[in-house]
Amino acid sequence: MKLYVISSGKYGSRIVNSLAEMGLASSMVGLEEIPDDLPEFIDDFQQYVPKSIPTADLILAVGLFGDINMIVPIIARQSGAKSVIIPIHDPAQVPPGLQREIEESAPEVKIVFPKPFCSLEPVGDTYIDKFAREFGKPKLEIEAGNLIRKVKVLRTAPCGSTHYIAENIEGIPTEEAEQEAGNKLHNYPCNASMATDPVVGDTILHLAGYQVKEAVRRAVGFAMKSAVVDPETCEADECQHECIKHCPQVQIGMDTVTLNEEEQAVIDPASCGCCEICIQECPYGSIEMEEKKFIIE
Numbered sequence: 592m593k594l595y596v597i598s599s600g601k602y603g604s605r606i607v608n609s610l611a612e613m614g615l616a617s618s619m620v621g622l623e624e625i626p627d628d629l630p631e632f633i634d635d636f637q638q639y640v641p642k643s644i645p646t647a648d649l650i651l652a653v654g655l656f657g658d659i660n661m662i663v664p665i666i667a668r669q670s671g672a673k674s675v676i677i678p679i680h681d682p683a684q685v686p687p688g689l690q691r692e693i694e695e696s697a698p699e700v701k702i703v704f705p706k707p708f709c710s711l712e713p714v715g716d717t718y719i720d721k722f723a724r725e726f727g728k729p730k731l732e733i734e735a736g737n738l739i740r741k742v743k744v745l746r747t748a749p750c751g752s753t754h755y756i757a758e759n760i761e762g763i764p765t766e767e768a769e770q771e772a773g774n775k776l777h778n779y780p781c782n783a784s785m786a787t788d789p790v791v792g793d794t795i796l797h798l799a800g801y802q803v804k805e806a807v808r809r810a811v812g813f814a815m816k817s818a819v820v821d822p823e824t825c826e827a828d829e830c831q832h833e834c835i836k837h838c839p840q841v842q843i844g845m846d847t848v849t850l851n852e853e854e855q856a857v858i859d860p861a862s863c864g865c866c867e868i869c870i871q872e873c874p875y876g877s878i879e880m881e882e883k884k885f886i887i888e
């Protein structure tokens with residue numbers, strides 16, 4: 592796979608270096624660095640399109656803020672790439688209106704905007720999926736009894752944090768591993784924004800934490816905490832599905848809250864980030880946080 596990378600700022604450099612160290616250097620056919628002090632609104636972004644663009648299969652644009660992202664579909668077209676990943680680590684980076692503009696300017700190109708990058712999963716596109724098999728939403732294999740014995744990384748966050756977390760949760764009590772994975776992500780440290788994203792109602796940093804906690808929960812086969820819906824009081828046909836509409840995990844594409852056959856909300860304890868937003872939003876007071884062992888199939 593020929594990967595062409597467009598990078599800007601500290602976040603961009605960190606991702607590029609980390610991907611190169613984790614084995615993608617030989618796939619990179621080019622790297623274009625965009626200055627990180629450009630204005631958010633640009634009339635003539637054409638001037639920033641690189642003069643020489645290699646043939647590529649996949650374009651990765653990391654760390655670009657605002658209108659400069661409009662060069663990405665132009666570069667894709669000139670490189671022949673039909674697949675583009677524009678990860679979002681900050682709410683101000685690529686707002687929904689700009690996402691639509693980018694997509695509409697290149698309808699023949701598959702463009703994904705994972706928010707955060709470590710929520711990327713295969714989407715049915717040859718090259719995005721090839722990338723997402725190794726990099727994106729963390730996936731782990733864990734050997735454990737009462738303690739975590741061995742952790743194998745099956746898919747790592749593109750910043751490399753999953754390897755760091757995997758090494759640092761070995762030896763700790765298994766029931767504490769999901770919480771500890773979240774703490775270790777902050778220690779690494781995760782570079783996603785601490786500002787609340789108005790689209791998802793939570794911070795992108797928190798969303799990154801939910802992804803790695805989910806990886807641990809799925810690998811050990813249980814979660815220690817989750818929001819739970821009371822089916823006796825859930826009135827989903829009356830409430831416009833407030834919990835589904837406001838769950839930040841659902842907003843970024845996860846099936847964390849769904850409706851069952853009785854049309855009542857059900858929360859998946861594997862991916863619930865325990866943010867409590869659904870508890871505040873449910874007009875019937877039907878959701879509570881529970882701390883117990885939830886077995887994950």
Ligand code: SF4
Binds near residue numbers: 818841858866867869
């Ligand atoms: S607590 Fe509710 S809103 Fe938050 S992640 Fe879990 S299900 Fe979604």
Ligand code: SF4
Binds near residue numbers: 830835875
């Ligand atoms: S749990 Fe509350 S917000 Fe969610 S569907 Fe049921 S009544 Fe509506």
